[in-house]
Amino acid sequence: VKVLATYNIKGGVGKTTTAVNLAYLAAREGRRTLLWDLDPQGAATFLFRVRPRVKGGGHALVTRRRPMEAALKATDFDNLDLLPADFSYRNMDLDLDDTKKRTRRLGQLLDTVSADYDVVFLDCPPSISLVSENVMHASDTLLVPLIPATLSLRTFDQLTRFVADSEENPPEVVAFFSMADRRKRLHRDVIEAIPRDRARVADTVVPALSLIEQMAEHRAPVPAFAPTSRAARCYEQLWAEVQPA
C-alpha cells in the first residue's frame, strides 16, 4: 500500500479538495483506495456525504479499543472508502501522547487495513503537531499544496526543514501550486521563484476555479460531477505526476 498525505501547516490551501479528487481518480483507475479524514472539521467527510462520526471517537481508534476496520465507510464511488472525521480528533494529539511509540501509532493503525487497499490518502489538519509527526512516519509521499504567495514559500521552507530534521526515512515531499491565479503578477513570480532543490515541485498548477469551490454544493469530487472540466483535467494531470508506480 502507498500512503499519500495532503499536508500543509497553513489551512485553506486546498488540502481537502486535493485529497478528495486524487482519491477519486485513484479509485476510478481500479486502485482500492482509502481516504482518512484526519481533520476534525470533517470537510472531506462532508464532501462524501458521510456522517462525521466514529464510534468511540478518536480515542477508541488510537487506543485500539475499536478496530479501525469497523469505522470504514464506502463512498458513493466504486473502490473508494472513507475513514470519517470525528470532532474528537481535535484531541488526537493527547490520545497519541498516551500511547507507546507515540509518533508511529497512526502508521500502526493503517497496517491493520493495509491488505485491503492499494492507496491510502491522509487528509491532515493544518498544524505541526504529534498528528503531523505520525503522518510523516506513515506516509510515502507528502503532497503539499501551496498558494503562490511569499508567505507560502516561507511556510514551505519551514515544512521541508521540519521533515528533513524529524525523520530518519523522510517521505518524499512533493509541492504543487494550488488556487493559483496567473493573472496576478505575484502568483506568476512566486511560481517561478520557488526553490526546487530541496523538494520536488509538480509541474501541474491547480488554478483557483469556481468549479472546485462548487464541490461543497455537489458534495462530490470534481471529476465525478464535471468530468470534462478544466478543473478535472488539472487533477488528472496532478495525479499522473504524483501517483505511485
Add this chain to the structure above:
Amino acid sequence: MTMPTSSLQAADGGPLPVEAVSDALSAEFGVSAGPRAVVRRTRLDTFDHRLRSAGLTLDHVTSALAEQLVLSRSDGTATSVVPVSGLQWPARADALPDGPLRDVVAAASDIRALMVAADEKRRVRRLELRNADQKTVVRVELDEPAARGAATPPTVTVRAMRGYEDQARRAARLLADHGLRSAPLGPDGNDEGDPADGSGPSAAPIDPAAPAQQLLALQLGRFLAAMRVNVPGLLDDIDTEFLHDFRVAVRRTRSTLKLGRDALPEVMRSRWEPDFKWLGDLTTPVRDLDVYELDLPMMAGWLVAADAADLDPFAAHLRRRRTAERRSLVRGLRSARFQRLVADWEQTLAELTGAELTGAPVGDGDVLSAEELAHRSIRRAHRRVVRIGEAISADSPGDDLHTLRKRCKELRYALEVFAPVVDKDARKKAVSDLKGLQDVLGRFQDAEVQRAALRLFADEMMAAGTVPGALLAMGELVGHLDADQDRAREDFDGAFARFTRPASERRMKALGGRS
C-alpha cells in the same frame, strides 16, 4: 471494500417491474433509478477454470455508455471495477490494464489465456438507495434477460456497502416481504464440472479385484477425453497449455499401454503403441519451442555481460521456427490419419470396456486383476529405477541419467494410473519421494537439451547472418546451463539416496515395489 450481496427472484421466476421493486424499497430509502441499459456480460476464465478455483469471477461488461472489467469474489463481493476499451478474447492477463485487478487475475491465470466462459445480454437497471443525507447506502441491480430462453430469470441483486451493511439487510428484508425469494446459483454459479483433462489420479471407484482391463480402459478413456478437449484450443493457438495438456494425455496413454502389456490384447502393442508414438513425436517440436519462449524472460535474467535486448534476434528466430513447426503440427492434427486414430481408438476402448476385444495378452495369458497388475507394474518400474540408479557413478555418461529419468517417469505414471486400486496415503508419499529425484534429473536433462538446442539455433542464426551480440548472449546462456547441469549432477547422489532410504523403500514395498 468487499461486501456481501444477496440475489432474489420472483417466486415463479417471472418479471420484476422496477416500479414494484422501487415501491417496496421506498418505505425506508430514497430510491433513484438509473436508466435501463442493455449490457453484454461476458464471463471470463481460463480453460481449466483457474479463476473459479481461486474464488474469483471476472466479467467483461459492455454497454452503450461504458466498458468495464468487474472482478468479484465468487461469493458475490465486488473487489474491483476498471474501465477498459477494445479488449478481445481470448487474451492473456497481460492484455488487461496495468493495476491491481490485472495483478490479481495474472496471479490466478498465470500463463493461461482468458477465454469466454459464458456470454449473455441482459437489461440492467441500477437503483441507488439513499439515506436522509442523500448518501448512497445500498445498491440494487435489476437484471433481466434481453432475449428469451436465457439461463437466468430476472434477478434483483442487493449489494451492501461497507459501513452500511445493516441497510442492505433491511433492503433485502423489504424485498422478501414483497414475495421475492433467494435466487439459486446462476449460470456461472460454480456448478459446472471440470473439463475432462485427465489430470491427476482418477477418483472413480474401481474394485481392486476387477479385471485389470477395466481399469486400463477407464484411464485410457480419460486420457482420450483430455486429448479431444484440448484440440480446438491447440489448433487456435490460444495458449501454450493446450498443447502441453494434450501431450501429457498422449504420454500417459503411451505409458498406460506399456504398463498394461500383460493385461491388454496384442493389438495394443502392435498398432496403438506406434500410433501414439507418432502423435507424441508430432507435437514435440512446437512444445520444445514453447518452452524456450516461456523461459526466455528467466533466461534473460541470467545474463551478466550481455543485455536482455541482445536476445531479441533469438526470440525472433524462435518465433519463426515455431510458426513453421506449428504448420506441420496443425497439418498433422487435421489429417485423415489423426481423425482415424481418434475414431478407431474410441472404438477400441469401447470394445475393451465391453470386453469384446479379444486376443491373447502379451503377458502370460492369465486374467490379471487391477490390483495384481498395479503391484506388478509398480514393482517392475521401481526395480528398474533402483537398478539403473545404483549403477550410476561419477564417471557415468549423461545418457545414463537420461535413461533413469525415463524410468522414473514410468514409475510415476504407474503410480498415477493405478491410483484407484492402491493405498492412497502410501501412493501420495511415494509420489512425493519420487518427485525429489525427478526434479534433479529434470534439471540435468533440461540443461543438456537446451544447451544442444542453443548450439543448433546459433548455427541457424549465424547462417542467416544474425548480429554477433545475440550469439554472445546465447553463449552466456550456454555457460549458465553448464553450471546448472553441474549443480544438478552434484545433487543427484543425495536425491537418489533419499529415494532409496528405508522409509521410502517401505512405502514403495507397500505398493508392490522392490522387496
